[in-house]
Amino acid sequence: MKLQVAIDLLTTEAALEVAGQVAEYVDIIELGTPLIKAEGLSAVTAIKNAHPDKLVFADLKTMDAGELEADIAFKAGADLVTVLGAADDSTIAGAVKAAKAHSKGIVVDLIGVADKVTRAKEVRALGAKFVEMHAGLDEQAQPGFDLNALLLAGTEARVPFSVAGGVKLATIADVQKAGADVAVAGSAIYGAADPALAAKQLRAAIN
């Protein structure tokens, strides 16, 4: 299983600092949606230039204009770009077209999708590289949030998947057991007192 760090900080400078601290322990470096909204796609270029050996993930969460938005992110240096599973099939197909043109990949984020198992199968058929079983920061803050529902959906969908939703040291082994291809950890890494140590421990827990 790969480890992805999601950097939900607001400046390129801060993102570069965290990426530099944790790169040796992760496979994929994600530029979070708030960071891209704050800094633009130049943040993606800066991270790719600093870490050309890592997969750089631009969390655009595209909902429309799939081909156009994915194309500009790939041109900026992204290897993986997200489109929302709630988007129209044509939006996802358009983004996949852009990914094929750049020999890169589209990840479909199933945040907010009620039937994640069915949609995962549909978007995989449309050409998604993998799907993200994702409970967002707001959903995680709701009482009763349960990561296990995401893990179950991933296992049942039988397509390549990542899991994002407050993944941490206490839960990353369960993510691996569920058969995930990628574990995404955001606040557990960038919010830690020592991000390098947090990433190292997460990596050790899945090796």
Ligand SMILES: O=C(CO)[C@H](O)[C@H](O)COP(=O)(O)O
């Ligand atoms: O995409 C996101 C929010 O929409 C986050 O990057 C993702 O949820 C991972 O962060 P965390 O581990 O803190 O949940």
